[in-house]
Amino acid sequence: AWNYTYNYIFPVAHKSTLITQDEAKYKHFYGATLILKVEAMHRIADTYGPIVYSKFGKNEANSVDTQEEAYKAFFNDLDKAVEALDAYLKEGGKEDGVKSINMSNCPTASRWIKFANSLRLRLAMRVSNVNKALAASEAKKALENSYGVIESSAENIQISGKGYQNPLAGVAGWGETYMGATMASVLNGYEDPRISIYYSPATLADHTEEYLGVPQGVYAKDGDPNYYQSYSFINTKTIAASTPAVLLTAAEVWLLRAEASLRGINPKSESAKQCYETGVQASFDQWGAGDASLYLASKGKPTDYINYAAGPGKDMKALITTTPDFDDAANQEEQLEKIITQKWIANFPLGVESWSELRRTGYPHLMPVIENKSGGSISSEHMIRRLWYPPTEYTENLSNINLAIGMLGGPDNGGTRLWWDKKSYLN
Numbered sequence: 001a002w003n004y005t006y007n008y009i010f011p012v013a014h015k016s017t018l019i020t021q022d023e024a025k026y027k028h029f030y031g032a033t034l035i036l037k038v039e040a041m042h043r044i045a046d047t048y049g050p051i052v053y054s055k056f057g058k059n060e061a062n063s064v065d066t067q068e069e070a071y072k073a074f075f076n077d078l079d080k081a082v083e084a085l086d087a088y089l090k091e092g093g094k095e096d097g098v099k100s101i102n103m104s105n106c107p108t109a110s111r112w113i114k115f116a117n118s119l120r121l122r123l124a125m126r127v128s129n130v131n132k133a134l135a136a137s138e139a140k141k142a143l144e145n146s147y148g149v150i151e152s153s154a155e156n157i158q159i160s161g162k163g164y165q166n167p168l169a170g171v172a173g174w175g176e177t178y179m180g181a182t183m184a185s186v187l188n189g190y191e192d193p194r195i196s197i198y199y200s201p202a203t204l205a206d207h208t209e210e211y212l213g214v215p216q217g218v219y220a221k222d223g224d225p226n227y228y229q230s231y232s233f234i235n236t237k238t239i240a241a242s243t244p245a246v247l248l249t250a251a252e253v254w255l256l257r258a259e260a261s262l263r264g265i266n267p268k269s270e271s272a273k274q275c276y277e278t279g280v281q282a283s284f285d286q287w288g289a290g291d292a293s294l295y296l297a298s299k300g301k302p303t304d305y306i307n308y309a310a311g312p313g314k315d316m317k318a319l320i321t322t323t324p325d326f327d328d329a330a331n332q333e334e335q336l337e338k339i340i341t342q343k344w345i346a347n348f349p350l351g352v353e354s355w356s357e358l359r360r361t362g363y364p365h366l367m368p369v370i371e372n373k374s375g376g377s378i379s380s381e382h383m384i385r386r387l388w389y390p391p392t393e394y395t396e397n398l399s400n401i402n403l404a405i406g407m408l409g410g411p412d413n414g415g416t417r418l419w420w421d422k423k424s425y426l427n
Helices: 002-020 024-048 067-090 109-126 132-144 167-172 181-189 250-262 272-287 332-346 351-361 391-396 398-408
Strands: 157-159 245-248
Touching: 002 024, 024 067, 024 109, 024 351, 067 109, 067 132, 109 132, 109 245, 109 250, 109 351, 132 250, 181 332, 250 272, 250 332, 272 332, 332 351, 391 398
Parallel strands: none
Antiparallel strands: 157 245
8 A cells, every 4th residue: 555655646646736736727637636645645644654745755854744744734735625626617617627537426626626525524533533623623614615515426436437447346356355244243233235235145055145254364264265265255246347446425424424413513503313314325325225214213233243164162242232223312422333333334345444434433343353463462352553664664764764653652563553543442
């Protein structure tokens, strides 16, 4: 993730901003590039921690941003993007001015501004545990902008075309992309209709047409690589080579709005329940799963995990007890768990975002890793918190990597928590 982004993606984005920033006729390209830059680089910050962002390309010896500095730079770039695109439109620019070279489903300049506002809301919620004032001001800016945010599944931000192939479909071609144990527990227990859209039924004898998941951190049993091959594989009809790769969805945005309402920082007069239910329905719409009304009234709970392949003694109790129905009388933490659990389901297959939200909120409660080979640096219960910096940084960029580790506040391993990963559930 690090090397590919810094060797290929970020340099191109940086060059594009330099070419377009001072050209009035390129304001729409400048705005779109800044949005894509933030979309790409916040995931790098959320994966590693301190990164080179605001000083990239300036040849400064100490060019690393703390994660807090990077986030403030992300918000600043989104400000510039919205300003540029808004000015472009007000000066008579065509709505479809970027359509001819566009691989995303943002056909208009207005849609790009919606993308920016929606991305801003995602990042606002990300910092809500460490800087509530910043979260509140950025959520307000996102939700009060006159262009609005993404609200329907038709507006989902996704990438396709020009020979692009869905990367998850490529990984599925290796024959190793299976349903996880926690996902099986949740979707089976909720009788969630998305289960057959996301995954294929198992082929295990006596369990065909069931949906069976693979636990985290299991080996392929004493050298047998086919231990779980009869479990539920990703649905390759849903995730095919031509399937667009999703970056941000209406379902996620509505669930972000639900959390903002829960935290008292949503400037709109909408309840957490209203946004939550709209978000779940938006996910159903996205996947063609029908009407979510019965699902949203359900009190079904996740099922315990039975490991048929491994045999007795390998079963696990469900750690998630929340239900799909939203109870206005429940306390804030219980409501937050519902919102994030549904976001975790709806974000499929956007794993990086779901991992970030799990670390930030503690939800959903994943079944523990079976074989932990971290030497104690990573908790089996609370999962890996970040990726460590690549070895090449130590050989080619030692001064900056030492600076980054100092900002990290802990060792460069998978157990050190990031700046926004501060919830007290890990005491």
